[in-house]
Amino acid sequence: xxxxxxxxxxxNAPDEIIKGAIEGINNLDxxxxxxxxxxxxxxxxxxxEIYKKDLSEITDRVKIKNATEVITxxxxxxxxxxxxxxxxxxxxxxxxxSGEGDCFISAGSTxxxxxxxxxxxxxxxxxxxxxxxxxxxxxxGKGFLLLDAGxxxxxxxxxxxxxxxxxxxxxxxxxxxxxxxxxxxxxxSEEEKGNVLTKESFPLIKADEKINFYxxxxxxxxxxxDVDVVVADGFTGNIALKTTEGIGLALGKMLKEELTSxxxxxxxxxxxxxxxxxxxxxxxxxxxxxxxxxxxxIEKPIVKCHGSGKEKDVKIxxxxxxxxxxxGVVESIKESITKNK
Amino acid sequence: xxxxxxxxxxxNAPDEIIKGAIEGINNLDxxxxxxxxxxxxxxxxxxxEIYKKDLSEITDRVKIKNATEVITxxxxxxxxxxxxxxxxxxxxxxxxxSGEGDCFISAGSTxxxxxxxxxxxxxxxxxxxxxxxxxxxxxxGKGFLLLDAGxxxxxxxxxxxxxxxxxxxxxxxxxxxxxxxxxxxxxxSEEEKGNVLTKESFPLIKADEKINFYxxxxxxxxxxxDVDVVVADGFTGNIALKTTEGIGLALGKMLKEELTSxxxxxxxxxxxxxxxxxxxxxxxxxxxxxxxxxxxxIEKPIVKCHGSGKEKDVKIxxxxxxxxxxxGVVESIKESITKNK
Numbered sequence: 001x002x003x004x005x006x007x008x009x010x011x012n013a014p015d016e017i018i019k020g021a022i023e024g025i026n027n028l029d030x031x032x033x034x035x036x037x038x039x040x041x042x043x044x045x046x047x048x049e050i051y052k053k054d055l056s057e058i059t060d061r062v063k064i065k066n067a068t069e070v071i072t073x074x075x076x077x078x079x080x081x082x083x084x085x086x087x088x089x090x091x092x093x094x095x096x097x098s099g100e101g102d103c104f105i106s107a108g109s110t111x112x113x114x115x116x117x118x119x120x121x122x123x124x125x126x127x128x129x130x131x132x133x134x135x136x137x138x139x140x141g142k143g144f145l146l147l148d149a150g151x152x153x154x155x156x157x158x159x160x161x162x163x164x165x166x167x168x169x170x171x172x173x174x175x176x177x178x179x180x181x182x183x184x185x186x187x188x189s190e191e192e193k194g195n196v197l198t199k200e201s202f203p204l205i206k207a208d209e210k211i212n213f214y215x216x217x218x219x220x221x222x223x224x225x226d227v228d229v230v231v232a233d234g235f236t237g238n239i240a241l242k243t244t245e246g247i248g249l250a251l252g253k254m255l256k257e258e259l260t261s262x263x264x265x266x267x268x269x270x271x272x273x274x275x276x277x278x279x280x281x282x283x284x285x286x287x288x289x290x291x292x293x294x295x296x297x298i299e300k301p302i303v304k305c306h307g308s309g310k311e312k313d314v315k316i317x318x319x320x321x322x323x324x325x326x327x328g329v330v331e332s333i334k335e336s337i338t339k340n341k
Numbered sequence: 342x343x344x345x346x347x348x349x350x351x352x353n354a355p356d357e358i359i360k361g362a363i364e365g366i367n368n369l370d371x372x373x374x375x376x377x378x379x380x381x382x383x384x385x386x387x388x389x390e391i392y393k394k395d396l397s398e399i400t401d402r403v404k405i406k407n408a409t410e411v412i413t414x415x416x417x418x419x420x421x422x423x424x425x426x427x428x429x430x431x432x433x434x435x436x437x438x439s440g441e442g443d444c445f446i447s448a449g450s451t452x453x454x455x456x457x458x459x460x461x462x463x464x465x466x467x468x469x470x471x472x473x474x475x476x477x478x479x480x481x482g483k484g485f486l487l488l489d490a491g492x493x494x495x496x497x498x499x500x501x502x503x504x505x506x507x508x509x510x511x512x513x514x515x516x517x518x519x520x521x522x523x524x525x526x527x528x529x530s531e532e533e534k535g536n537v538l539t540k541e542s543f544p545l546i547k548a549d550e551k552i553n554f555y556x557x558x559x560x561x562x563x564x565x566x567d568v569d570v571v572v573a574d575g576f577t578g579n580i581a582l583k584t585t586e587g588i589g590l591a592l593g594k595m596l597k598e599e600l601t602s603x604x605x606x607x608x609x610x611x612x613x614x615x616x617x618x619x620x621x622x623x624x625x626x627x628x629x630x631x632x633x634x635x636x637x638x639i640e641k642p643i644v645k646c647h648g649s650g651k652e653k654d655v656k657i658x659x660x661x662x663x664x665x666x667x668x669g670v671v672e673s674i675k676e677s678i679t680k681n682k
Contacts, residue, residue, distance in 0.1 A: 194576070219584035244588050249564070254480060265613060269613065
């Protein structure tokens with residue numbers, strides 16, 4: 001397997017992405033390779049700075065593919081993909097399409113990644129709308145897959161059914177979850193609750209015998225670990241995702257303020273810190289620990305690593321992408337998706 | 342002013358509600374009275390158990406109005422309001438309507454409170470859809486008003502404009518916020534982002550010169566304190582509210598687990614606890630500290646106290662309701678709401 005890795009995208013590119021690849025390769029199967037895509041001279045220079053060695057002296061399973069341009073977060077995605085033909089993203093999409101690569105990871109522009117996936121690599125036949133699917137944390141540490149988290153602002157019931165199918169297949173095939181439980185994000189648990197979209201989607205999802213349908217799930221119950229997949233239209237899913245991020249950040253900030261506002265508190269916090277409690281807490285609520293956001297419904301596996309992703313995050317996403325390919329998720333989706341009429 | 346208080350609704354009724362009234366009356370203006378509505382014999386018995394005195398010996402500003410029935414959370418709201426004519430809620434609505442009461446507080450069924458407000462007390466003329474409006478916490482402790490949090494699942498742009506107007510008026514008149522900043526909950530900050538509803542609502546709200554319009558606000562930025570009011574349709578607002586609750590509960594649980602998983606950690610947590618850090622943290626994230634959820638757009642002020650509300654919460658909501666009346670919020674809404682054509 002050849003994993004394509006955009007080393008030019010993200011806040012900590014290229015250093016942390018390069019380190020993630022080189023440190024992460026040994027966590028992957030011995031038949032898996034990584035191709036780092038980006039400005040070759042810069043990549044080589046960084047490796048020599050960080051490791052005081054050439055890449056070939058470190059590993060023969062990480063390679064470099066030169067790409068002279070970079071698409072930034074500030075560019076209009078479709079326009080950038082059209083004009084920056086030698087950007088790391090464009091080169092990756094071409095390699096995916098031609099079969100030179102089996103999957104693609106980038107911490108760069110989510111918009112460009114989605115647009116490129118859709119326009120250059122293409123949808124799986126029958127999938128109406130590919131979805132953006134981050135993993136979010138749960139109390140029990142299993143996490144759940146949220147889809148769609150923002151790729152499709154306006155959705156139809158068939159889209160939500162397909163999200164349920166794709167999410168279920170991914171959790172089963174790539175994450176080894178047996179009979180994954182799928183919830184429909186809604187404002188009440190009863191079947192008749194919700195807006196027009198959720199009311200029409202509920203019976204569709206319920207009728208699919210391959211889906212272990214939990215029924216409606218409210219925002220407050222998502223984090224319990226009761227469901228493995230939460231389905232929503234992209235607008236609602238994005239609101240849920242961003243609210244989760246926002247309150248997480250706010251709580252972290254408030255906790256920090258409380259723990260450092262006096263010497264006495266600092267002592268208590270110091271003990272907790274030494275005990276690993278605070279690190280462990282941070283780790284449990286840090287959803288980058290659960291991997292990146294998948295694009296499901298595209299012909300080839302594509303995974304968005306967090307924009308602020310560092311070495312450890314890249315390593316996690318590499319493993320995630322490998323499982324995505326190994327699980328045969330794309331093939332399973334092709335076989336069992338309910339085609340839109 | 343006469344504040345009507347349903348002492349039969351909520352998980353901790355009637356004890357905590359009664360205590361809230363009796364302990365809270367002295368925080369209110371000397372001209373403010375509270376009428377506790379519920380089963381008179383039970384209320385009197387509880388007061389004698391708790392205070393070893395009769396109500397008249399404690400205060401002459403808290404009175405009792407007998408109501409022999411109770412509407413529970415498990416009943417269909419409209420049906421319950423029709424059949425249980427002598428329920429504490431129904432009696433309160435009749436008193437509100439006749440002018441015997443100036444506002445109404447209940448920790449009982451939100452559905453029945455909204456249905457009764459709408460059907461028995463009535464909308465303010467020109468307000469298309471009254472909204473449910475909880476206060477949510479912000480890092481800086483000011484909090485923000487979220488509306489609609491679930492009263493109206495499907496909304497039109499005029500509804501969102503009216504939510505913006507009502508929220509702005511409330512924050513100004515009842516909370517003394519000068520020129521409150523109003524954000525539109527959306528999945529991106531740019532004007533052209535969002536679904537059909539937010540795209541159509543944006544220019545409407547922007548065009549209202551009385552509104553200090555912040556523009557779109559994403560879920561992750563709501564808790565910063567940058568905006569005083571966040572406007573959304575009831576479906577989206579409810580998802581944001583419940584997600585906030587859910588992640589708050591999950592983080593609290595995880596933090597507790599981390600702080601108590603070893604003796605060493607318990608010592609650290611003990612010091613923090615003694616220093617007040619954990620209590621202070623809990624208080625900052627506990628949004629009942631910010632008051633109950635208002636019903637805005639109803640002819641009389643109605644406030645929903647949290648179902649799990651205790652004495653302290655009732656006291657906070659009493660003050661909030663008094664400010665709601667004193668601020669002349671209903672009158673201001675009547676004067677300046679944009680009428681639906």
